[in-house]
Amino acid sequence: MSEGMPEHLAALVRRVRQTEDDRVAAAGPVAVAAETDPRRVALVVEDDPAIRALAETLLEETELDVVGCDSAEAALSVLQARGGDVALVFADVRLAGHMDGLQLARAVATLWPRARLVITSGHGLPRPEMPPEAVFIAKPWRPLDVLVEAERATSDPAPPVV
Template sequence: MPLDQIGQTLASIYDDLVSEGVPEHLAALVRRVRQTDAETTMPHAADLHVAQARQPRLALVVEDEPEVRALAETLLEETELDVVGCDSAEAALSVLQARGGDVALVFADVRLAGQMDGLQLARAVATLWPRARLVITSGHGVLRPELPTEAVFIAKPWRALDVLLEAERATADPAPPVS
């Protein structure tokens, strides 16, 4: 079976896998397929700049409390990122499926509406969209081993400056290489 068919098959069932946790060998295969697809469809440098100008980078705010989500969205709208708000991990995954390559920052609460929590979302993002900067927040304690190593934790109530600094890092720091 060709590698692109394997990738398409994995993509079609990955929602179920993400909710259960993706084994590392499967995650590595998905990253390899995505990298191969990106390399084969890589536009010329001039085309890439035009494409980036048309598709602004995104900040994804995932928070089930409408007031807190609105506050984070308003704050992040002051950055160069376009902002998309979601009330659940499932809604965030839909955005990531459609525009995952454009997502520079995922700012997610641990407790969310829906079946997945923010930690499951963080693991999925770290595995499938490793170029996105992960910021996890909660008003309850979270143990470091529960977070992906790539994630930053900001306790609630968070300070606006801390959120803006992470947004700046998401846009200024080069994206990590896809392994």
């Protein structure tokens, strides 16, 4: 499963899976299933403060709670805390920090496969670099395109976790 994945991401995969296993073991699967659903989250990951603020403001018009981050590392912290609540990850390719948006997308696709992935960039992007389930929206993006993806994140059935 962690073939071709950098060691820091493989370690994160192991840590997240262990935390989830511990949670299920402690609460029991019936208790976990019976928890109330908190509000779903849209995670905006963009290092440009003005663009991040624009995306956040736009997504606040949806039924999603919005959390903004300037780096993949900050986004991973949010995902570790609220990964099951995250319906949409809207991430730029170029980010502050050591990881880029494509590395973040691969981590999200692996660890939180129910989150809808939307990758954005002002530069061309070869499709093989993105996870197959990710959607690409070129910059400058149109607000309607972002809102359509947010609607899909909340209305389309989540893919099964295998």
